[in-house]
Amino acid sequence: MTEHLLQVEGLSVEFHTAAGTVKAVQNVSFHLDRGETLAILGESGSGKSVSASAIMNLIDMPPGRITSGRIRFDGQDLLALSDEQRRRINGRRIAMIFQDPLSHLNPVYPVGWQIAEAMTTHGTAGSDARAETLRLLTRVGIPEPQAALRKYPHQFSGGQRQRLMIAMALAMKPDVLIADEPTTALDVTVQAEVLSLLEELQAETGMGVLIITHDLGVVAEIADRVVVMNAGEVVETGTAAQVYANPAHPYTKKLIGAAPGKGVMHDPLPPVQPVLSVRDLRKSYGGFTALDGISFDLMPGETMAVVGESGSGKSTLARILLRLDQADGGQALWQGRDLLTMPPRELFALRRDLQMVFQDPTQSLNPRMTVFQLVSEAWVIHPDILPRPRWKARVAELLAQVGLKPEHAARYPHQFSGGQRQRIAIARALALEPKLIVCDEAVSALDVSVQAQVIDLLDRLRREMGIAFIFIAHDLPVVRDFADHVMVMQKGRVVEQGSVRQIFDAARQPYTQALLAAGLDPDPAVQAARRQARLALVLQPIGILRRNDPPSLRSP
Amino acid sequence: MTDTTVMDEPGALRRYARMLWADKFALCAAIFLLVVLLMALFGPALIGDLATKQNLRGRNAPPFDLSRGWVWVMGADALGRPLLARIIVAAQNTVLIAAGAVLGSAIIGTTLGLVAGYAGRRTGEVIMRLADIIMSFPSLLLAVVVLYILGPSVANLVIVLAITRIPVYLRTTRAEVLEIRERMFVQAAQVMGAPSRRILFRHILPVVVPTLVTIATLDFAFVMLAESSLSFLGIGIQPPEITWGLMIAQGKQYLANAWWLSFWPGLAIILTTLSLNLLSNWLRIALDPVQRWRLEMRGRKND
Numbered sequence: 089m090t091e092h093l094l095q096v097e098g099l100s101v102e103f104h105t106a107a108g109t110v111k112a113v114q115n116v117s118f119h120l121d122r123g124e125t126l127a128i129l130g131e132s133g134s135g136k137s138v139s140a141s142a143i144m145n146l147i148d149m150p151p152g153r154i155t156s157g158r159i160r161f162d163g164q165d166l167l168a169l170s171d172e173q174r175r176r177i178n179g180r181r182i183a184m185i186f187q188d189p190l191s192h193l194n195p196v197y198p199v200g201w202q203i204a205e206a207m208t209t210h211g212t213a214g215s216d217a218r219a220e221t222l223r224l225l226t227r228v229g230i231p232e233p234q235a236a237l238r239k240y241p242h243q244f245s246g247g248q249r250q251r252l253m254i255a256m257a258l259a260m261k262p263d264v265l266i267a268d269e270p271t272t273a274l275d276v277t278v279q280a281e282v283l284s285l286l287e288e289l290q291a292e293t294g295m296g297v298l299i300i301t302h303d304l305g306v307v308a309e310i311a312d313r314v315v316v317m318n319a320g321e322v323v324e325t326g327t328a329a330q331v332y333a334n335p336a337h338p339y340t341k342k343l344i345g346a347a348p349g350k351g352v353m354h355d356p357l358p359p360v361q362p363v364l365s366v367r368d369l370r371k372s373y374g375g376f377t378a379l380d381g382i383s384f385d386l387m388p389g390e391t392m393a394v395v396g397e398s399g400s401g402k403s404t405l406a407r408i409l410l411r412l413d414q415a416d417g418g419q420a421l422w423q424g425r426d427l428l429t430m431p432p433r434e435l436f437a438l439r440r441d442l443q444m445v446f447q448d449p450t451q452s453l454n455p456r457m458t459v460f461q462l463v464s465e466a467w468v469i470h471p472d473i474l475p476r477p478r479w480k481a482r483v484a485e486l487l488a489q490v491g492l493k494p495e496h497a498a499r500y501p502h503q504f505s506g507g508q509r510q511r512i513a514i515a516r517a518l519a520l521e522p523k524l525i526v527c528d529e530a531v532s533a534l535d536v537s538v539q540a541q542v543i544d545l546l547d548r549l550r551r552e553m554g555i556a557f558i559f560i561a562h563d564l565p566v567v568r569d570f571a572d573h574v575m576v577m578q579k580g581r582v583v584e585q586g587s588v589r590q591i592f593d594a595a596r597q598p599y600t601q602a603l604l605a606a607g608l609d610p611d612p613a614v615q616a617a618r619r620q621a622r623l624a625l626v627l628q629p630i631g632i633l634r635r636n637d638p639p640s641l642r643s644p
Numbered sequence: 645m646t647d648t649t650v651m652d653e654p655g656a657l658r659r660y661a662r663m664l665w666a667d668k669f670a671l672c673a674a675i676f677l678l679v680v681l682l683m684a685l686f687g688p689a690l691i692g693d694l695a696t697k698q699n700l701r702g703r704n705a706p707p708f709d710l711s712r713g714w715v716w717v718m719g720a721d722a723l724g725r726p727l728l729a730r731i732i733v734a735a736q737n738t739v740l741i742a743a744g745a746v747l748g749s750a751i752i753g754t755t756l757g758l759v760a761g762y763a764g765r766r767t768g769e770v771i772m773r774l775a776d777i778i779m780s781f782p783s784l785l786l787a788v789v790v791l792y793i794l795g796p797s798v799a800n801l802v803i804v805l806a807i808t809r810i811p812v813y814l815r816t817t818r819a820e821v822l823e824i825r826e827r828m829f830v831q832a833a834q835v836m837g838a839p840s841r842r843i844l845f846r847h848i849l850p851v852v853v854p855t856l857v858t859i860a861t862l863d864f865a866f867v868m869l870a871e872s873s874l875s876f877l878g879i880g881i882q883p884p885e886i887t888w889g890l891m892i893a894q895g896k897q898y899l900a901n902a903w904w905l906s907f908w909p910g911l912a913i914i915l916t917t918l919s920l921n922l923l924s925n926w927l928r929i930a931l932d933p934v935q936r937w938r939l940e941m942r943g944r945k946n947d
Contacts, residue, residue, distance in 0.1 A: 410835050412831055412834060412835065435837075436837050439835065439836060439837030440837070442835075443835065443836075444832070444835045446828050446831070446832060448828065451827060451828035451829065452828040452829050452831075452832045453829055453832070454829040454833075454847055455829075455932075455933065455934055456850050456851070456931075456932070456933055458933075465833070465836065465838070466836055468842075469836055469837050469838050469839075469842065470837065500933040500934070502933070502934045513832075516832075516836075520836065
């Protein structure tokens with residue numbers, strides 16, 4: 089048997105917590121060869137990050153404990169080495185990049201210094217390290233690399249920061265690169281760029297890439313082989329195409345089945361009197377224009393998706409419609425009355441009609457209130473909705489409606505999973521019996537299978553109760569299954585709007601087309617074709633693929 | 645499923661009792677504070693005479709001598725008054741002044757801090773400059789001036805001490821409010837139409853309170869000592885009234901040959917603040933639903 093570059097055999101990791109011993113990883117085995125990309129696919133809590141942390145010796149022990157297994161790297165068992173020996177391997181031979189580059193870059197040092205430090209810690213001379221840093225920054229596509237050396241992390245965009253992290257990880261020319269959700273926090277177009285950068289670099293250096301992700305699209309785009317994990321165990325292994333085409337394990341089937349973007353698109357609603365009509369909405373923060381003349385109409389019971397990358401102004405739009413921010417100009421007529429200039433008394437009444445579900449339910453639910461208090465808060469504030477004796481029954485009813493149990497009412501938010509918390513947030517919004525719910529990235533923090541359930545829930549509420557939705561998202565496939573109408577935004581302007589079929593089947597604007605092309609399809613075959621299309625598409629005008637013939641990493 | 649199942653948690657009182665039982669340090673602290681409180685409430689009425697009766701034959705009597713009776717176990721002061729009795733009697737004034745000053749400054753400071761953090765820019769600025777003025781004015785000087793004009797009494801002492809401690813709570817509260825008001829659940833409440841009052845007291849205040857309680861317990865010791873230094877200057881509590889701080893000040897000149905005069909009241913102050921600290925630490929965890937399991941788990945294991 090030939091020796092693999094990295095081989096994990098029968099790894100088990102336990103954590104001792106208040107709730108008893110948690111078996112985070114059980115008997116996990118996989119291997120990685122030179123020049124290969126292996127994806128570990130799984131939802132939150134599946135143990136995919138713990139497996140990678142074990143390779144990098146990043147598990148806190150205690151409470152963690154590796155109970156069995158071996159991690160063989162280049163002929164030696166990592167778990168048998170001393171901490172000092174592993175430090176010498178970490179960074180130099182096995183490097184890692186993380187989901188959120190901002191929290192892994194030190195804000196008080198310039199990035200050039202930080203990348204050089206990664207080399208000097210491992211014994212490279214200072215001047216060599218500086219020259220190498222400059223070359224790396226050029227290679228990963230940072231504009232004006234010479235000046236960038238002296239800049240601080242906050243002066244870069246999210247995508248550029250991830251490039252910096254990659255540069256830092258590659259500084260010592262590692263044999264293995266572990267990437268933990270490297271593109272999850274990035275916009276779709278940026279995600280595509282970062283993934284193709286990783287691919288190019290791998291082709292040049294021949295390193296093995298271990299990518300940890302929850303996204304089937306990322307697997308389809310970049311992985312040669314995939315390991316599917318669920319509840320701490322490996323349920324399936326195979327090449328990416330094979331696993332997608334013929335999933336053997338029920339969990340894999342469920343995961344592939346839950347991937348959004350395959351359902352039947354909604355037909356446009358017959359035109360009626362709009363419930364909300366927004367005209368020429370403007371907002372700027374200092375010199376930055378967040379909204380530049382936004383206009384649209386929303387019918388009762390319609391779902392309008394607002395799609396755009398970060399900085400496109402879609403969240404500002406939500407904040408203004410809910411009067412969390414003041415607009416600079418324009419009007420928004422809600423059933424004929426301008427809600428932007430409404431006096432406080434009328435606004436208070438309007439709050440019952442307009443509700444919002446936020447992106448992260450962990451933050452939008454007060455951690456010190458029970459579910460009962462959270463849901464019934466609506467009636468404390470608007471006492472005329474429901475008399476107090478009926479609160480208990482109504483909370484139970486609402487919880488049942490969003491798929492929770494009535495006895496959950498006495499619990500606190502932290503005792504629920506992410507998907508359940510978002511259901512609580514939805515129940516809370518429903519308590520006011522609103523006519524419009526604004527969902528600001530309401531499902532993007534959730535796992536794929538949970539995402540599908542929450543969307544089903546929202547769609548059912550729309551059908552049964554005639555609630556209109558403004559659904560803000562960066563994820564196009566999700567929008568495709570759920571929306572009636574789509575509005576694409578870029579830099580505070582509406583680029584294109586139309587029915588969901590118009591946008592997804594016949595987008596007219598190049599920006600919309602680029603956005604659609606950059607989205608990752610879970611099917612490796614579709615994704616391969618799409619990658620061809622993306623390369624063929626003229627992307628220069630909108631700033632995608634701005635690197636031109638970068639220098640090679642191997643021959644400086 | 646009937647709606648009677650909605651609330652099946654054990655009663656709040658039993659729950660807290662169980663959590664207190666789980667943390668033995670906090671339990672001891674609570675018991676000690678209860679004793680201090682009982683001393684403060686009933687001490688002067690029960691043994692007030694004993695604490696003020698002079699006995700010149702027993703001047704600076706050493707501690708641990710039980711031949712005279714249990715009240716002499718801590719020895720006697722320069723006028724032959726039993727220290728134990730005096731400590732018990734002094735508890736009333738001490739607790740009254742310290743608790744009054746801490747509560748007063750905490751309530752006023754927190755309220756102003758909430759307003760400064762949540763109201764508009766101008767109101768906030770005015771309140772903050774007010775705090776700056778109080779902070780930059782030497783507190784001892786302020787106390788001397790005020791007490792000279794008003795005359796020393798427990799009430800005036802409480803007022804003076806409270807005013808000088810307001811900025812601590814004000815600044816802390818404001819800083820926290822500025823951060824918490826940007827959190828999502830505050831915005832979620834705004835979207836629901838919650839009035840500012842509800843947002844401040846229902847959503848923001850509970851998050852700030854643990855920090856404030858910690859500051860207040862530390863301040864408790866500070867106030868006790870500040871009160872003793874004012875007494876020392878002759879503008880605080882005046883004999884024959886007594887406080888622990890005053891007892892320390894009075895024992896100072898005998899430190900070389902009768903250490904127990906200052907030691908016992910000092911120990912009383914230390915134990916009280918220590919207990920408050922331990923209890924506030926427990927309270928911080930017990931009040932936080934996310935952290936509460938730590939206590940509940942421990943309780944189960946000990947059973």
